[in-house]
Amino acid sequence: MYTLPPLQYSYDALGKYISKDIMELHHTKHHQTYVDKLNAVLDTTPELQDRSLESLLSNLDGLPEAVRTAIHNHGGGHYNHSLFWQWMSPDGGGEPTGQLATNIVEKYGSFQAFVDEFTTKSLGVFGSGWVWLQPDLSIVTTPNQDTPISHGLDSPLLGLDVWEHAYYLDYKNKRDDYVKAWWNVVNWDFVASRAKSPEQ
Numbered sequence: 070m071y072t073l074p075p076l077q078y079s080y081d082a083l084g085k086y087i088s089k090d091i092m093e094l095h096h097t098k099h100h101q102t103y104v105d106k107l108n109a110v111l112d113t114t115p116e117l118q119d120r121s122l123e124s125l126l127s128n129l130d131g132l133p134e135a136v137r138t139a140i141h142n143h144g145g146g147h148y149n150h151s152l153f154w155q156w157m158s159p160d161g162g163g164e165p166t167g168q169l170a171t172n173i174v175e176k177y178g179s180f181q182a183f184v185d186e187f188t189t190k191s192l193g194v195f196g197s198g199w200v201w202l203q204p205d206l207s208i209v210t211t212p213n214q215d216t217p218i219s220h221g222l223d224s225p226l227l228g229l230d231v232w233e234h235a236y237y238l239d240y241k242n243k244r245d246d247y248v249k250a251w252w253n254v255v256n257w258d259f260v261a262s263r264a265k266s267p268e269q
């Protein structure tokens with residue numbers, strides 16, 4: 070049985086950029102629903118219950134057709150959101166440091182150029198989806214609750230939820246304002262902890 074992971078900060082901790090109302094609704098309703106529906110589908114498939122979520126999402130084609138879409142959507146939703154909460158912090162924002170900063174500047178020319186490209190891609194997602202920074206520092210997008218590990222890619226270093234449920238209460242239809250605010254809460258320490266060393 071999957072459970073909703075607690076936030077490492079209070080619902081109002083990001084309030085200047087993302088309101089308590091959004092954080093509480095997003096966590097206790099949207100994410101909880103992905104957890105509940107993932108558990109419901111696994112109830113019907115005991116043979117999958119010992120598999121890790123990563124294993125299920127990395128091998129969607131090998132899953133029974135009857136449950137494949139539900140695991141893709143709700144398993145992906147649980148996986149993506151479990152990371153998303155950790156990618157934000159009331160102590161976040163600013164710029165990365167260390168090897169991650171060096172590697173980003175090497176690839177994009179500057180940290181700001183990276184932010185600009187990530188932002189542009191986030192605004193280019195049609196409808197609901199996510200934007201990801203991958204360990205090779207490429208920026209990719211996925212629709213709905215699709216996740217990079219379902220496409221043979223590594224687990225992302227960083228991701229941004231651009232579903233309207235992530236920002237509508239605060240920013241209405243203005244996704245650009247939400248993305249601009251979000252950079253102020255990015256937990257670069259957590260991002261760096263997920264980065265592989267350059268040798269790998």
Ligand code: MN
Binds near residue numbers: 150232235
């Ligand atoms: Mn969401």
